Amino acid sequence: MIIAPSLLAADCTRLGKEAERAGRSGADWLHLDIMDGHFVPNISFGPAIVAAVRPRAKKLFFDVHLMCSKPEILLEPFVEAGADEIIVHVELGDRVAPLLWKIRSLGRKVGLAVNPLTSIGKVQSFLDKIDLLLVMTVNPGYGGQSFIHECLPKIQQADAWRRERTLSYRLAVDGGINYSTVAECAHAGADTFVAGTALFRQPNLRAAVQKMRKIAHANDPALADLKV
Ligand code: DX5
Numbered sequence: 001m002i003i004a005p006s007l008l009a010a011d012c013t014r015l016g017k018e019a020e021r022a023g024r025s026g027a028d029w030l031h032l033d034i035m036d037g038h039f040v041p042n043i044s045f046g047p048a049i050v051a052a053v054r055p056r057a058k059k060l061f062f063d064v065h066l067m068c069s070k071p072e073i074l075l076e077p078f079v080e081a082g083a084d085e086i087i088v089h090v091e092l093g094d095r096v097a098p099l100l101w102k103i104r105s106l107g108r109k110v111g112l113a114v115n116p117l118t119s120i121g122k123v124q125s126f127l128d129k130i131d132l133l134l135v136m137t138v139n140p141g142y143g144g145q146s147f148i149h150e151c152l153p154k155i156q157q158a159d160a161w162r163r164e165r166t167l168s169y170r171l172a173v174d175g176g177i178n179y180s181t182v183a184e185c186a187h188a189g190a191d192t193f194v195a196g197t198a199l200f201r202q203p204n205l206r207a208a209v210q211k212m213r214k215i216a217h218a219n220d221p222a223l224a225d226l227k228v
Pocket residue numbers: 006008009031033065138139140141142143144145174175176177194195196197198
């Protein structure tokens with residue numbers, strides 16, 4: 001089970017300190033949401049911020065999620081900034097295959113994301129080319145939105161394909177993940193959990209990560225009532 005706090009929900013006046021806090025929290029990854037104001041109706045941060053926080057959390061795996069219309073021009077800058085994995089969206093259509101190939105050729109892990117309104121069938125032909133499939137459980141663009149329960153069957157389907165085809169991509173969920181929805185997603189087959197608001201907004205991030213991990217492992221919604 002991988003727990004990946006999303007820096008989008010951190011205190012943006014002190015991103016360096018927040019990255020350090022994530023580094024000390026027992027989390028495995030730091031998730032970095034890159035929004036370009038075109039693919040999604042919001043703007044977040046770019047390679048300079050990722051490069052600046054990279055040395056503050058040396059042990060964390062940097063998971064860069066590109067919600068961008070032109071990822072082609074951003075792959076090299078994010079690799080140089082310290083990305084360990086780069087995720088692009090399947091909604092980019094014909095451009096997906098060359099993008100996945102390019103990320104691989106840059107020596108980074110390859111991720112593919114699918115929006116709530118996009119059929120899960122669209123990812124099927126790429127499953128043997130990726131290290132991670134990110135099932136979006138909110139419409140991308142903002143942190144703090146409510147989990148869309150209708151996405152759960154997509155997780156089950158992606159998990160079934162993984163077993164049927166003996167593939168080993170990670171199955172990640174992103175958006176509205178909290179102590180209750182993490183259990184539902186784990187039950188559906190997810191093994192990688194991106195959470196912004198539910199983790200960074202807790203004063204004790206370490207305890208919050210530990211609790212989320214425990215619930216994901218136990219795969220039992222009843223544990224969601226545990227006190228942090
Ligand atoms: C949504 C982003 C998410 C976001 C999740 O557009 O891709 O990674 O940070 O935030 P929460 O956990 O607050 O829904």
